[in-house]
Amino acid sequence: MADDRLIIAGREFKSRLWVGTGKYKDFIETQKAIEASGADVVTVAVRRVNITDRSKDNLLDYIDPKKYTILPNTAGCYTVEDAVRYSRLARAAGVSDLIKLEVLGDEKTLFPDTAGLIEAAKILIKEGFIVLPYTNDDPIVAKKLVDIGCPAVMPLAAPIGSGLGIRNPYNLKILMESVNVPVIVDAGVGTASDAALAMEYGADAVLMNTAIAGAQNPLAMAEAMKYAVWAGRLAYKAGRIPRKLYATASSPIEGML
Amino acid sequence: MQAPIRIQVNGEAKDWRGGATVADLLRELDIKAERVAVELNLEILDRAMFGQRSLKDGDRVEILSFIGGGSF
Numbered sequence: 001m002a003d004d005r006l007i008i009a010g011r012e013f014k015s016r017l018w019v020g021t022g023k024y025k026d027f028i029e030t031q032k033a034i035e036a037s038g039a040d041v042v043t044v045a046v047r048r049v050n051i052t053d054r055s056k057d058n059l060l061d062y063i064d065p066k067k068y069t070i071l072p073n074t075a076g077c078y079t080v081e082d083a084v085r086y087s088r089l090a091r092a093a094g095v096s097d098l099i100k101l102e103v104l105g106d107e108k109t110l111f112p113d114t115a116g117l118i119e120a121a122k123i124l125i126k127e128g129f130i131v132l133p134y135t136n137d138d139p140i141v142a143k144k145l146v147d148i149g150c151p152a153v154m155p156l157a158a159p160i161g162s163g164l165g166i167r168n169p170y171n172l173k174i175l176m177e178s179v180n181v182p183v184i185v186d187a188g189v190g191t192a193s194d195a196a197l198a199m200e201y202g203a204d205a206v207l208m209n210t211a212i213a214g215a216q217n218p219l220a221m222a223e224a225m226k227y228a229v230w231a232g233r234l235a236y237k238a239g240r241i242p243r244k245l246y247a248t249a250s251s252p253i254e255g256m257l
Numbered sequence: 258m259q260a261p262i263r264i265q266v267n268g269e270a271k272d273w274r275g276g277a278t279v280a281d282l283l284r285e286l287d288i289k290a291e292r293v294a295v296e297l298n299l300e301i302l303d304r305a306m307f308g309q310r311s312l313k314d315g316d317r318v319e320i321l322s323f324i325g326g327g328s329f
Contacts, residue, residue: 043326089301
């Protein structure tokens, strides 16, 4: 798998499993889970610094930006203005132009507001951002995002944090065939088989947070996800057998009594 | 010694000494400048400007950094 690198906007990524950093017990657990997952892309949110209690550690003391690609996100943004503002702040706080762009439609579903997403992406691309948009499993929207200059798209498998797995595999497959950029399945994965399935369908990577952080044993789940993504990727590249309704014997008839 | 000023830092009112720069504010709040983004009255400041921008009475400062979060 060493030569099977993922390349987005000229950047090379070793891991096809990308992880979030939310919902962990503490920074130590976050660090250990990320290490166990083998991920080299780590997404983070942008928030106000706690100015009254300075005893709290900084996340980046535990996740070395030299070792990981830090992918800031605009989680929690419901308007184009907010998403653009947070993207600019993320760039000012960090070291790169990468942004995982989220423009959310409503609090109950956290589904993307795709009209707002396209609008925000246009503004940010013009400003030199490398926009990785969190989008719906809608092939037409994905094509539009690519057309305006997104070097990858990140369709959801299911609502964020739902753990429902891939709810619309056929749409995802059509989406993957519709765009000529990497597709990173983002959100909705519940367990290892969901991640493997996403990769078997042809996803270029999978991004998850809750599936690992919310597991009974996050470190063990992180490792499971690492192997699931590997297995799914290898199976995709190997090419699965076609599905058939009836049996096909795998032992020869010749030589039977 | 300049007259004290009242500023808003991350939504909290703070009495500060006049003439202090953004870099002074960060240092006195024990915040590492290389880890944060600073917005002064909705304008995002270049890190190189932290030492040059003096704070004025009524300024609204937002100091942000990366925290744990995947998708909201």
